[in-house]
Amino acid sequence: MTPLSLVGARMPSHTIAALSDASNGLRRFSRLPRIGKALCPVYSRASSSWSRNDVAQQRRLSLALRHYQPCSIRPASLFSTSTTRRLKLENGESGSETRTEQNSTASTPSKLASTLKSTLKLDKPRHEQIYNIPNLLTFSRLVATPVVGYLIIHNQHLYAFSLFAYAAISDLLDGWIARRWNLQTVVGSVVDPMADKFLMTTLVTCLAVNGSLPMPLFVLILGRDVSLAASAIYYRYASLPAPKTMARYWDFSLPSAEVHPTNISKFNTFLQLSLLGTLLCTNLLHDPSATSSAAGGILTSIQELLGGEGGVQTMIQGISAIVASTTIYSGLEYTWSKKAVVILGGDEALKRKQGFRGRMIMASGFGSFIALAVYLWYNGRTEEDVKKAVEKK
Structure with missing residues (x-):
């Protein structure tokens, strides 16, 4: 007879069953691989002697377990169901982290497959017709x-x-x-x-x-466009994020500033086109091939309605004065309006500095052309006065 059976002769049957369960659990636990970390203490019914006040004893055991730190070992698949129940960790978050890592490990191949598929997928470039x-x-x-x-x-x-x-x-x-x-x-x-x-x-x-367009007006119109182009070059370079390279400068998919044309600028463009069309029509009156054509009679009648050649010249001078005024006003509006050019970015102090410099470039450039136009207009008036004085003599 084994010692267990001898002990069983002097103990009740349910105590013998408890001891056998404990011995089976310890035998299974001994088959586990050794791990360098300390194991959590395992308590079973066999670890305490049988007595009738077992309720108070289990309470003392639960109080004693509070002094132990949480175990760092994680349940592996080698543990049986009963052993896993006995080795439950006190920290519930460690079990949730283990399940999360296992789920992420299981989903890793699928994520890698989808990533490789999206990376290796070659989309055909879209060509516009x-x-x-x-x-x-x-x-x-x-x-x-x-x-x-x-x-x-x-x-x-x-x-x-x-x-x-x-x-x-x-x-x-x-x-x-x-x-x-x-x-x-x-x-x-x-x-x-x-x-x-x-x-x-x-x-x-x-x-x-x-000689159809007055030279001062030509200087104003061309000077406005040149000054706008110079300020636009500065705005593009100053507002372009680093690194400032030529490739990035001409890459217009990298927006750095927005230009909002003013209403007076749009109206000025319409007036300029109207003036140019009128000048081309008046030039037809000096072209023999145009006056001898079928439309020559219509042109002559329109000239007579406007007061002859003198009336046409007065009309052109009036339109030219209006175009000169709108050109000057629209050009100067880009020097004081902060909404005409909006620099993109988050640094407000730098944006204000860049905007001020760009407006000063526009003001200095267009101001020089205005001064040149005034000089040409004054000289032209002086020459006309001289010619009239000579004709009177």
Whole structure:
């Protein structure tokens, strides 16, 4: 007989069952691999002697367990169900962390697979269909602009006016077609305003060279555009985030400043185009091929309604004075308005400093052109007075 059976002869049956359970648990615990960390104390019914006041004894054991620090070992899959129940950790967060790590470990392969799939997926680059009617009209206007300038300088006013009329009509038509049939493209949004500005600059320069546009007004119109371009170059460089390289400077996908044209500037552009169109029409009266055409009679009748050649010159001088006033006012508005150019970024002190410098560049540049225009106008008036004095004599 074993010692356990001998003890069992003197003990009740339920005590023997408790001892057998404890011995089985210890035997299973001995099969576990040894770990360098200290194990939590395991208490079972076999660790205390049997007595009738077992309730008070279990209370003392629970009080004693409070003095032990939480165990750092984590239940592994080798533990049986009964042993795992006995080795429950006092800190409930450690068990939740273990489950979280196991879940993250289990989901790691799926995350890696999805990441690799998204990384290796090669999306086809989207190409815009730029060969459409609005873009063709815009490019044709861009090509026709130098031809218009050449014809104006060589006094071919009928052909120059015809190409100018085509450019004006195509400017209205390409925008309407693009909006009507949803044919807007990035290339069109860039080339269209560039073609308009190129046409304006070419007409102003060639009409000034031809003598149709007064030189002081030419200086004002061209000086405003040049001053705006110089200040825009500074705004772009100053507000561009570091590193300031040429590649990043011309990369317009990195916005650094926003330009908001003023209402007077838009109205001034309309008046300038009206003046240029009027000058081209008056030049037709001095072109024999235009006066001898079918539209020659209409032009002559319009000139007579305006008071003859003197009336036409008075009308042009009035429009030129209005254009000069709006050009000066619109240019100077960019020097004091802080809303015309908005610099992006979070440093308000730096933005105020950059905005002040940009406005000063605009003021100094445009102020110089205004002074030059006043000088040319004064000399022109002086020469006219001299000619009149000579004619009277």
